[in-house]
Amino acid sequence: MRNISKIFASTLVTLTLSSCGGAGDTESVPCALCGDLNDLRGSIASKSGSQAQMQGWVIASFERDTGIARVGEVDNAGLYTLSKVKTNLSQTIALFTPDYILQSVLSVPGTAEKTIKQFVKFGRPVIPKLINNGPIVTFQDFNGLTVMNDLASDMDGDGIPDGSVSIGGGAALNLAPSSAIDQDLDGIANEKDPDIDGDGIVNVLDPDDNGNGVLDVFDGDANGDLFNDTAPGETDTDLYFKEGADWIAVQFELKPIEDGTGNETTLKFTIKINDSFVPLAVQIRGAPSLLNSSTYIAYDADGNPQIQLWNRQLMDDGISEDSNSSDRIFAKKIVLPSAKLPRAHETIFFQLAFGSLSAPSYIEFPYVFPNVKPAAITAAYDKSTKRVMLLGNPFGEIQDYVWQIYVWNATTGASVWNSKAIPGGTKQYSIQDQFLDPTVEYKFSVIAQSLDKIPSYPSYAIHSKKYDLK
Numbered sequence: 443m444r445n446i447s448k449i450f451a452s453t454l455v456t457l458t459l460s461s462c463g464g465a466g467d468t469e470s471v472p473c474a475l476c477g478d479l480n481d482l483r484g485s486i487a488s489k490s491g492s493q494a495q496m497q498g499w500v501i502a503s504f505e506r507d508t509g510i511a512r513v514g515e516v517d518n519a520g521l522y523t524l525s526k527v528k529t530n531l532s533q534t535i536a537l538f539t540p541d542y543i544l545q546s547v548l549s550v551p552g553t554a555e556k557t558i559k560q561f562v563k564f565g566r567p568v569i570p571k572l573i574n575n576g577p578i579v580t581f582q583d584f585n586g587l588t589v590m591n592d593l594a595s596d597m598d599g600d601g602i603p604d605g606s607v608s609i610g611g612g613a614a615l616n617l618a619p620s621s622a623i624d625q626d627l628d629g630i631a632n633e634k635d636p637d638i639d640g641d642g643i644v645n646v647l648d649p650d651d652n653g654n655g656v657l658d659v660f661d662g663d664a665n666g667d668l669f670n671d672t673a674p675g676e677t678d679t680d681l682y683f684k685e686g687a688d689w690i691a692v693q694f695e696l697k698p699i700e701d702g703t704g705n706e707t708t709l710k711f712t713i714k715i716n717d718s719f720v721p722l723a724v725q726i727r728g729a730p731s732l733l734n735s736s737t738y739i740a741y742d743a744d745g746n747p748q749i750q751l752w753n754r755q756l757m758d759d760g761i762s763e764d765s766n767s768s769d770r771i772f773a774k775k776i777v778l779p780s781a782k783l784p785r786a787h788e789t790i791f792f793q794l795a796f797g798s799l800s801a802p803s804y805i806e807f808p809y810v811f812p813n814v815k816p817a818a819i820t821a822a823y824d825k826s827t828k829r830v831m832l833l834g835n836p837f838g839e840i841q842d843y844v845w846q847i848y849v850w851n852a853t854t855g856a857s858v859w860n861s862k863a864i865p866g867g868t869k870q871y872s873i874q875d876q877f878l879d880p881t882v883e884y885k886f887s888v889i890a891q892s893l894d895k896i897p898s899y900p901s902y903a904i905h906s907k908k909y910d911l912k
């Protein structure tokens with residue numbers, strides 16, 4: 443059984459004394475494009491030594507203190523470029539398949555027993571050659587690198603941090619001890635720790651930041667700081683950023699099509715741009731296998747809906763499900779082609795373009811889909827008890843969700859009542875019918891959803907069809 447707390451308790455003194463920059467120190471400057479911005483080039487080979495085999499893979503460098511990424515795609519010679527990297531800041535590297543599925547995290551041999559290191563500063567425009575040995579990626583040498591002292595747990599000493607053992611298989615990631623304010627006892631409080639549970643998967647890539655076995659999207663205190671993540675002023679979870687963007691949200695929705703021909707699967711991308719940043723464009727980077735052929739609804743001059751092929755752009759025009767125009771909330775809701783679903787650990791990046799339109803650079807904000815397989819739900823109404831029953835399991839065995847009942851006027855389609863949020867473990871709930879007019883016909887539906895991490899932006903929402911309320 444793994445016990446990360448013990449490991450870090452034993453190394454705590456050494457770490458605190460030797461930690462470069464000091465525990466909890468922040469290197470961030472409050473500006474998305476301040477500091478040393480440099481283009482970095484590198485090469486990567488597969489375990490067998492082939493660089494060509496890595497064509498199409500995706501390499502990202504993540505700033506330790508902000509989670510902001512620079513992303514490059516590997517060409518047919520195994521070469522890549524990361525543009526405008528802040529080389530004065532600590533970074534870690536992660537590797538994604540051509541389908542943008544997180545495959546390998548950086549592993550540098552640690553100085554303390556049963557640990558590895560993951561953060562470096564790049565001191566040269568050429569990054570030492572990377573070797574993909576999934577689930578870890580390693581440097582062939584350390585020329586020009588400054589290795590930082592942040593540690594991650596590697597209990598069996600094989601160089602694979604505990605959280606990444608199962609990345610390739612797509613299973614749920616590692617469990618760790620219960621939450622505390624400095625959960626992994628590395629001397630860095632959760633609110634400033636880029637890897638709260640110390641398992642070697644940085645928070646922005648970790649589907650379970652505090653390692654308690656409850657995925658962030660179903661965990662009301664995903665960062666383990668003993669404050670509800672949606673309490674006023676709580677802006678220290680994965681979807682909030684300190685620079686460039688205030689927050690991001692990705693929402694998966696499964697909804698029966700009105701004409702009864704099946705379900706529609708949509709993804710809605712929303713980003714609130716920081717007041718200090720004016721991007722040239724706002725768009726989504728992700729797997730062609732997921733996003734190509736996706737569509738959205740546009741409206742012609744007469745207000746008629748038109749299906750358009752999506753060009754990866756998010757808009758702040760007031761007609762893109764982006765709240766008001768020019769409020770710095772950019773969004774787009776897209777319809778996925780049938781049978782397409784985000785896969786476990788599949789990653790998308792919100793891209794903010796800067797520089798020039800002819801040769802833009804990007805700062806990128808990652809979102810990783812957890813290992814959740816949403817399923818359609820149905821509901822039934824028992825007239826004698828006035829209870830609505832939720833049937834089916836929207837998230838498999840996971841019960842840490844909430845659901846709500848909606849009652850609709852069958853003629854006008856107007857919503858006339860909705861229940862409070864009901865815990866997923868409660869499968870029946872009474873409709874309060876005193877407000878119902880016995881001469882009017884009603885319909886009801888239920889919606890099951892994950893918890894809000896950004897208020898009003900749950901990551902998953904599964905709708906039932908509308909049924910007659912009788």
Ligand SMILES: [Ca+2]
Pocket residue numbers: 605637638639640641642643644645648650651
């Ligand atoms: Ca982690």
Ligand SMILES: [Ca+2]
Pocket residue numbers: 650651652653654655656657658661663664
């Ligand atoms: Ca958790």
Ligand SMILES: [Ca+2]
Pocket residue numbers: 662663664665666667668669670671676
């Ligand atoms: Ca919290």
Ligand SMILES: [Ca+2]
Pocket residue numbers: 757758759760764765766767768769770771772
């Ligand atoms: Ca807007």
